[in-house]
Amino acid sequence: MTFSNAAEKPASLTETQQMHRDAGHFMARRIWLPKAIYVALPYFYILAGVCALLTTIYISGWAWLLPHYLILAIACLHLGLLVYRRRNRRKA
Numbered sequence: 001m002t003f004s005n006a007a008e009k010p011a012s013l014t015e016t017q018q019m020h021r022d023a024g025h026f027m028a029r030r031i032w033l034p035k036a037i038y039v040a041l042p043y044f045y046i047l048a049g050v051c052a053l054l055t056t057i058y059i060s061g062w063a064w065l066l067p068h069y070l071i072l073a074i075a076c077l078h079l080g081l082l083v084y085r086r087r088n089r090r091k092a
Contacts, residue, residue, distance in 0.1 A: 042087070045080030049073045 033041070052073035059066050 042080045042084040045076045045083065047080075049076030049078075049080060052076060 050073075052069050056066055056069045056073070059069065
């Protein structure tokens with residue numbers, strides 16, 4: 001007595017399922033940026049981090065927003081310094 005017919009024929013993936021399966025490869029794929037954006041990227045991250053840090057000074061009535069800006073500032077500064085260090089380490 002058979003309760004399932006799953007073993008009789010192979011299941012085919014729909015287009016959506018195939019896109020979901022390939023999504024992991026998308027995150028690991030290299031992207032090519034224009035030279036100006038590539039060079040400016042660490043400076044943009046550092047500038048965004050400093051701006052977010054300075055914004056926390058002016059937040060008074062929105063105290064619940066303060067931790068979010070601090071986390072954003074720390075993340076941007078960390079990422080900017082990390083990219084900057086890695087690029088300059090490879091040159092040396």
